Amino acid sequence: MRQIxxxxxxxxxxESLVAPHQSLADFLREDLGLTGTxxxxxxxxxxACTVLVDGEPRLSCITLALECEGREVTTIxxxxxxxxxxxxxxxxxxxxxxxxxxxTPGLVLSCVALLRDNPSPSEAQIRAGLSGNICRCTGYTKxxxxxxxxxxxxxxxxxxPAEGSRRD
Amino acid sequence: xxxxxxxxxxxxxxxxxxxxxGGRPVAGGTDLVVELAAAxxxxxxxxxxxxxxxxxxxxxxxxxxxxxxGAGVTVATLREHPLVxxxxxxxAQAADRFAGPQVRNAATLGGNLCHASPAADLAPxxxxxxxxxxxxxxxxxxxxxxxxxxAFFVGPRRTARLPGELxxxxxxxxxxxxxxxxxxxxxxxxxDISVVSVAASAELRDGVLRHARIALGAVGPTPLRxxxxxxxxxxxxxxxxxxxxxxxxxxxxxxxxDDVRASAAYxxxxxxxxxQRVIRDVIDR
Numbered sequence: 284m285r286q287i288x289x290x291x292x293x294x295x296x297x298e299s300l301v302a303p304h305q306s307l308a309d310f311l312r313e314d315l316g317l318t319g320t321x322x323x324x325x326x327x328x329x330x331a332c333t334v335l336v337d338g339e340p341r342l343s344c345i346t347l348a349l350e351c352e353g354r355e356v357t358t359i360x361x362x363x364x365x366x367x368x369x370x371x372x373x374x375x376x377x378x379x380x381x382x383x384x385x386x387t388p389g390l391v392l393s394c395v396a397l398l399r400d401n402p403s404p405s406e407a408q409i410r411a412g413l414s415g416n417i418c419r420c421t422g423y424t425k426x427x428x429x430x431x432x433x434x435x436x437x438x439x440x441x442x443x444p445a446e447g448s449r450r451d
Numbered sequence: 452x453x454x455x456x457x458x459x460x461x462x463x464x465x466x467x468x469x470x471x472x473g474g475r476p477v478a479g480g481t482d483l484v485v486e487l488a489a490a491x492x493x494x495x496x497x498x499x500x501x502x503x504x505x506x507x508x509x510x511x512x513x514x515x516x517x518x519x520x521g522a523g524v525t526v527a528t529l530r531e532h533p534l535v536x537x538x539x540x541x542x543a544q545a546a547d548r549f550a551g552p553q554v555r556n557a558a559t560l561g562g563n564l565c566h567a568s569p570a571a572d573l574a575p576x577x578x579x580x581x582x583x584x585x586x587x588x589x590x591x592x593x594x595x596x597x598x599x600x601x602a603f604f605v606g607p608r609r610t611a612r613l614p615g616e617l618x619x620x621x622x623x624x625x626x627x628x629x630x631x632x633x634x635x636x637x638x639x640x641x642x643d644i645s646v647v648s649v650a651a652s653a654e655l656r657d658g659v660l661r662h663a664r665i666a667l668g669a670v671g672p673t674p675l676r677x678x679x680x681x682x683x684x685x686x687x688x689x690x691x692x693x694x695x696x697x698x699x700x701x702x703x704x705x706x707x708x709d710d711v712r713a714s715a716a717y718x719x720x721x722x723x724x725x726x727q728r729v730i731r732d733v734i735d736r
Contacts, residue, residue, distance in 0.1 A: 286457055303457035303499055304487050326485050327554060328642060339527075339556045345484040346557065347477065349457040350503055393552065414641035415551025 290351045292317070293361025301348045308332045308343035311358055319359035319388045323417075330416030333389035334358050340396045340415070359388035362395055370440065371395050374433035375426075382420035390416045394430050398437055404430075453496035454487065461504045463619070467588035471615040474500035478523060478562035481554050508561070508619060511535060517583075517622040522561025526550070526573070529560060539623050541576045541631035541650060548572065548633070551641045561618040564603065567610045567673065568644075574600065574674030575650035576633050578666035580623045589616035597622070604673035628654045629662070632732035634725040637712070645669045646713040647721045649701075651729040653684060660684045660734075665697070665726065670705035670718055677704040680726070689734040698726040 285300040292315060299314045308325075311317045311334070320343055323331030327345035334343045335357040362369040371394045374380070381387045390413060397404060397412035404412060409430050418426060458474065460466040470476060477483055477499045502508055508523030511532050518538040520529070529535050530546035549555055549572050563573045564584065582600045590613070600621075603611050612618060631652035637643035648668035653660045663684035665677045679700040687693040707718035 284456060302454075304454040304484075306484060306488075325488065327481055330551070330553060333553055336556075340553045341556055342481075342553045345481050347457065347480055347484060347499070347501075349459070350477070350480065350501055352459065396552075411641070412552060415553045417642075 286349060288348055288352055290353060291355040293357060303347075303349060305348045306344055307334065307336075307341075307346040307348045307351055307356070310348035311343060311356070317358050317360050321385055321388060323385070323389075328417075329386070330389045330393065331386050333392045333416060335392055335396060338396065338399075340393050342415075357392070359391060362391065369395065370436040371398065371429070371433040374429040374436060378425050378429040378432060380422065380425040380429035382418075382422045386416060386418045386420075390418070390426060394433060398430070398434055402438055403434055454499055455496055456498040457501065458498055459501040459504050463505055463507060463587065463617075466500055466502065466505060467615070467617060469498065469500045470588055470617055472498075473614075474498040476565075476617060477501045478503075478559040478565075479525065479554075479557035481550075481558045482562065482566045482568075502559075502561075502617075513538065513625070517624050520560055520621050520623070522559060522564075522618045522620055524560045525556060526558045526560070526563070527552070527555040529573075530555065538625055539576070539580055539631075541580065541633050541652065542573065542623075545572050545576045545633045545635075545648075545650070548635055548640070554642070560621055564600070564621070565610060565612060565618055567604055567608050569607060569671060569673055570645045570648065570669035571674055572635060572645060572648055572668065574604070575648050575666040575668045576631065577621065577623070578674060578676055579631055579650045579652035579664035580629075581664070583622045583624075584618050585620040585622060586612055586616045587619045589613040595619070601676060604675075607672045626654075626662075628656075630655065630733045630736045632729040632736065634729050634732075635668070636721045636725055644712060647707075647718050647725055649722065649725045649729050651684075651726075651733050653733050655689055655734065658689050660687050660689055660693070663687075665701060665730070667701065667705060667722065670707040670722055672706070675704065677701045679703045684730070694727055694730045694734070697730055698723050701726040 288301045289298045311320045321331040323329035325344045327342045332344040508521040510521045526546045526549045536543045577600045633650040635645040635648035637646045651665045653663040665680045668674045680697045683697040683700045707715040
């Protein structure tokens, strides 16, 4: 039996009928057409499906859509600000921090949350912060470069609404 | 998929009524959603009862000489909460090594215990802290019963929680002077299920170990204490010889198996190494 789900996705109200066991990843991709969120392992291991729920990185493949009732979900489609891609996305582009690109949306979202909570992370803190996102092309060196560049870039800017504030 | 409905009650009484009617509790869902997707027939039919609206399950407080943590507290919160860091730093230490950031934001204290994996990373620290779980519902209605974590795990993926009961909180008795440490081993530091985990705690008075506890994960059908090692440590001098003897004794209580993550032989080797580290850390801390 399908049930009504009401939530905010990328700043806009969304409403849909979903199955009780439906994952957030399926809801975003199939019901809303937001295919930037990727199915990777579908086991909660790889991080390709990472989205922000109330500002916190979560694995949408192992999050039930109905658990997000009334919450605010940010996907890769929602991190751009004022019609410009997010500084984290710019840094990934500039540093060529994507090979096949499949892990990139999840990595960008983890990185946005990491730099919001810790604007000048150490090398170890970046690695820990991104440890739930696997890149099987193994292009980690350029990803690390991109995070460091994004941190410097963001240090000179005010936070945007897209990054939200963490709601506990 | 035979899941029939999804409920998100906003009161504990409503949640217990739904569980009494056969509903299945959902906390972070990090294990459950994978299971639902993997079961060929979707698992047993029934309703899911989400616990995320129960604010009372998310509190952390000190009450009556215990650190009381709601079952819905996330691993991310355990890792950072000042009361946990002050009164049960070994639990914060295990939370820091738990999975990765996204899973820590979802997975809960109660879920990790009720899923009852032999490799549950929060179990060894809670075993060495003499933690007690609080269960509501079941035959007792809203009356609570308390079960020591030591008696909670009864088999692989099986606990003393009865049908209809809900684990609502975990209580850790405060004990000044207790030192504790946790270590785990796997193939990478994050996102890997522990191949072996070990926690130890003790008080150290005049160079002698008292109230020693040592608990092991992923080397038996449940997380378990090591009576043999605890007997070696109890009343023993805090010396290298004691550390070595206890780390040997731990192996007598371990019953590891070969599986996809490691062989039983490797688990025993790793267990000996990690046991030495945690005991040494308790002594040096």
